[in-house]
Amino acid sequence: MQVLTYPSRGSLLVWTLVVQLFLRGSGTHADDGTKNCKLVFESESERKVLRRIEPLTRKNFTAEMQIGEAKYSYAFQLCGDAGGVPGAGVIQVENQKTGPKITVVGLYNATEVIGGSDYVWLIYGNGEKYDTHCSKEQRKAFVMIFCNRNLESGQLEVVQENREREQHCYYQFKLESSAVCPPLEYKLSAGSIILIIAFSLLAVYLVGGFLYQRLIVGAKGMDQFPNYAFWVEVGNLSADGCDFVCRSRDREERPTYRGVATEPLEEEPEERDDHLLPM
Numbered sequence: 001m002q003v004l005t006y007p008s009r010g011s012l013l014v015w016t017l018v019v020q021l022f023l024r025g026s027g028t029h030a031d032d033g034t035k036n037c038k039l040v041f042e043s044e045s046e047r048k049v050l051r052r053i054e055p056l057t058r059k060n061f062t063a064e065m066q067i068g069e070a071k072y073s074y075a076f077q078l079c080g081d082a083g084g085v086p087g088a089g090v091i092q093v094e095n096q097k098t099g100p101k102i103t104v105v106g107l108y109n110a111t112e113v114i115g116g117s118d119y120v121w122l123i124y125g126n127g128e129k130y131d132t133h134c135s136k137e138q139r140k141a142f143v144m145i146f147c148n149r150n151l152e153s154g155q156l157e158v159v160q161e162n163r164e165r166e167q168h169c170y171y172q173f174k175l176e177s178s179a180v181c182p183p184l185e186y187k188l189s190a191g192s193i194i195l196i197i198a199f200s201l202l203a204v205y206l207v208g209g210f211l212y213q214r215l216i217v218g219a220k221g222m223d224q225f226p227n228y229a230f231w232v233e234v235g236n237l238s239a240d241g242c243d244f245v246c247r248s249r250d251r252e253e254r255p256t257y258r259g260v261a262t263e264p265l266e267e268e269p270e271e272r273d274d275h276l277l278p279m
Helices: 009-025 044-052 190-217 228-246
Strands: 060-067 070-077 088-096 099-115 119-125 141-147 157-162 170-177
Touching (some): 044 099, 060 157
Parallel strands (some): 141 170
Antiparallel strands (some): 157 170
C-alpha cells in the first residue's frame, strides 16, 4: 500500500513566499497600484500614462484652503482611498462646529488622464452633487502633476475651486513630482565627437611612441618623447613666429646720426707732402 505524503505547513509557507517574490521580480504589472483606477474611456495609451505616475500610489497628499471664515482641508490619493474614504480619489473636509463635514470631490472609478512630455493631468469625476451651485451637477477634480526632478513627490496645492459657472465646475490642484519627468538624453555634438577622436589619437600617439622609443630604440630622458627633435624645431619656429608678429620693436637698428655743432669747426692745418718729392 502506497502512503501519500503531504507537504507540511512550513513548506507551504516557504513556497508561498517564493511565488510572491517571483511575481514581484517579474516584469509584469501584477503590483501596479494604478490598476485600481477605472478609466472612463479604457485605452492602452491612458494606461501607459497612469503607469508613469505609479510611484505616487499608496501616498496620501493633503492641502488646506481658507475662504473667509470657512476652512477646508483636502486629501488626494492616486488610485486609492483618499482619507480612508472608500472609492474616493479626492475629498474635501470642512471644519464645522458640529464636526467635520466630508465631501467626496471625485472618484477614482471615473478617471481620465492626459499626459504630456513633462506633465500629467488626472481627472476624477462622479463626485457628490453641488447643493445649489453649478446646476447641482456632480463635482469633478483636476490634479495637475508637473515635472520637478528635485522632488520625488511634492506638496499638494489648491489652485482654485471654480463653481461660478452654470456647468462644468471643477476643483483644481497642483502637485510636483519627478515621476513625470522625461528621461534625460545625453547627445554628443559633432564638435565633441571630433575632439574625443582627436584626443584619443593623441593619447595613442604619445603612449605608443613613448613605449617604442624606450623599449625598441632604447632612448632615455627627453629622447623618449616621440619625434622629439621635430617637436623642438616646431616649438622654436612657433616662438620665432610669435616674436615676429607680436613684438613691436624694430627688426633693424636705426642709423645713428652725429650731432651737428652750432659753432663753426676750426680748419685743420693742411698737411703738406712736399718733402716726399724727390729733389
